[in-house]
Amino acid sequence: MNAVERRQRPQSVDVLIVDDEEDIRELLELSLMRLGLACDAVGTVADAIARLEARRYRLCLTDMRLPDGDGLGLVEHIQAHCPGLPVAVITAFGSIETAIRALKLGAFDFVTKPVELKALRELVTHALRLGATGDKAAGTTPERALIGHSPAFMQLRAQAEKLARNQAPVFIHGESGTGKEVIARFIHSLGTRTAGPFVPVNCGAISPELMESEFFGHRKGSFTGAASDKQGLFQAASGGTLFLDEIGELPLAMQVKLLRAIQERAVRPVGAHAEEPVDVRLLSASHQDLGRLVAEGRFRQDLFFRINVITLRMPPLRERREDIPALAEHILARLAAREGGAPRRLSAAALHALQGYAFPGNVRELENLLERACAMCEGDEIDAADIELYPDQTASGWLTDSAAGPFGFQVPGDFGDHGGGGEPGQEPAADDAERLRIIRALEQTRWNRSAAARNLGMTLRQLRYRLQKWGME
């Protein structure tokens, strides 16, 4: 660092650099200074802790191996003593496991050695934005309605708030209609990318032939029908979050391309000669057990590891029945706002009926059910008689601890690794469970697909997609 650069150092200190190699400390300091940031640089964990006690920083950037400890210890110290301070770790090339451990301990992000200026710039930009949005994670800013106060939901919410503060890919696992997209939006809204777009994609709804172009875009004339250049979903999500719902539905060929895009942080539009850099955070979700798909050879293990750095498990509604009254109230208020007039109330008997129901279609089914009930009910109060429940779905029949589900098998097959009982080998594949549920619903509605979809708590498009997949349409 030359004398002029030293004189230009701003007064406030933004970044604490922790690295035991002096030349790397200098290099990082210089690179960050050129981004207009002031730095302190130390070489040991003890010095880092002393500085953290003495000053406030906006980011801590630490090497992993230090003479008197490691970067993970410092990450833990910061979580405990300086909550809200983003900490990023510098890992040796190829040591992704260490990076993952750091992320799980609450690190914001990681960069690999040798540190590239571009990666460093991206990391710092997001970290400083995080500081600016830090209060949101504490819940002072209204975010998209996320209703639920049951212990299971509060735990999920706390995890999501923590995850919003880092850049790690998150896999959200849960049954249909549990709110996977809602939680993905929540993570996006509390993170550093909140000013950027949130782009949700249902991987199961894109035709395999168009997938590459949908994801990465295409150049005019690259195939019949490509009348002009088109941006892909990755480019559309740049600076924000790409949410890949039903990621288990991606064909293997597309999985390879997705992995490359994630690893390289770049995509090549169909018909283009060069790759374009993209800066997206990836969140993904599925109702399927990806581990099982990997074992069956239907999902690539390398992609699985890449997207599954952290898993969030969405509890089904029947495991958090305490949330039903608040959810119902929220939904009725929303329906009233749409239709006009005051929100309808639920009678005690109606609420009792709802709380005894298993909700195979989860919150989406509750929404559909209340919408129908509002249409049926004449007065201000919805009674039990106005609520049409899908038969044989008492909550007790669905309890995952020990009981067989309403169709005589363990439900839900896909969630056996999270507390479902029974011998693993005896569980049917999730697809089988879902197929049976859908066939039942179709039989009960005399194959009226719209009515069946409503009863199942899914959209007609989702039902048709599943029927097509099983060759039933």
Ligand SMILES: Nc1ncnc2c1ncn2[C@@H]1O[C@H](COP(=O)(O)OP(=O)(O)OP(=O)(O)O)[C@@H](O)[C@H]1O
């Ligand atoms: N905690 C919640 N608070 C408020 N609304 C919720 C909550 N959870 C789910 N919902 C509502 O339930 C519906 C289903 O949620 P969402 O689409 O996120 O579920 P999903 O798990 O992604 O479903 P699928 O797997 O079928 O795509 C949405 O209309 C959403 O607004």
